[in-house]
């Protein structure tokens with residue numbers, strides 16, 4: 482929506498509509514934000530400064546087209562009390578896959594975007610990697626696990642405190658932290674902190690384990706879109722209706738999203754043309770990730786929203802771009818490579834590997850997943866000038882190729898990306 486309105490009004494006029502529906506609390510972000518406002522008087526001025534800087538960045542970069550993809554390193558803290566809450570690595574990967582699809586507009590349901598809005602839909606050029614090194618530089622799966630005795634730890638402040646049974650934040654300047662836990666028995670799906678709390682001990686997302694990933698989930702919040710929405714907040718997006726409780730005065734600070742009265746639930750039929758703020762066809766954009774519709778009903782960010790998010794990654798969250806969190810840890814890297822080329826990488830699973838012509842002797846090649854599990858093993862003779870590895874039956878993600886030649890050992894990163902099929 483276009484009209485500008487003071488952020489302060491927006492932030493203070495919240496809450497009242499959050500529980501007005503019998504539905505689950507789709508997003509707890511604004512309750513948390515208003516709590517922060519009460520606790521920390523500097524937060525509001527930080528947010529206002531951020532908004533000024535964001536608008537300035539957008540106005541100077543609006544016409545700039547960039548082909549570069551911004552990568553956000555992610556760490557997932559699974560804080561669980563019961564076995565069910567201790568979600569699997571595969572479940573974590575399934576959520577990463579959703580983010581990597583939705584933020585590149587590679588989601589399978591783009592055809593559900595009404596044709597009237599398709600020209601506005603954006604490839605946000607943002608991607609996500611599970612961290613491969615922890616803050617001390619050691620190899621990691623990008624997933625931490627901690628058993629806790631606290632019920633509904635996500636409703637407390639303990640989830641981000643290891644001495645209180647949670648998991649401490651990893652340097653928020655280098656990692657996007659996501660805590661997956663029981664928030665409040667499944668009522669609240671998740672929440673996130675917008676930039677402005679950047680660098681604090683709870684900067685990141687909290688997602689209830691029932692709404693994280695896509696494996697074995699029940700509709701309507703089963704496609705990982707809770708995290709897509711909350712990452713939007715983390716990257717400075719507001720709700721599409723401007724959190725003005727049905728009025729048309731609030732704003733999401735984005736020009737190409739239609740002004741909208743309040744949030745939508747379920748899966749409305751397009752078009753909605755009885756919204757008080759945008760009654761004219763094609764109406765409001767309820768299929769935007771920043772509305773509250775069902776997972777199967779939301780499928781787009783706009784170009785204006787992309788600008789805000791890219792602005793955040795060039796502003797308050799710029800340090801993520803310098804993060805080494807997704808590089809191979811120095812501890813597993815050794816000396817100059819006997820491998821001269823690996824291509825394509827990322828690939829859909831088929832990798833060609835070439836050795837230096839100077840390489841001599843037998844060579845053992847092994848592929849491990851991030852958990853250190855051996856996936857594939859090949860003994861090759863150096864004379865084979867090109868070696869093929871087929872990982873196409875493996876999930877998208879990062880793998881390590883270990884190459885042993887005589888007494889030498891080296892590691893390389895292989896990235897399987899099935900969206901390249």
Ligand SMILES: [Zn+2]
Nearest residue numbers: 508510710720
């Ligand atoms: Zn939200």
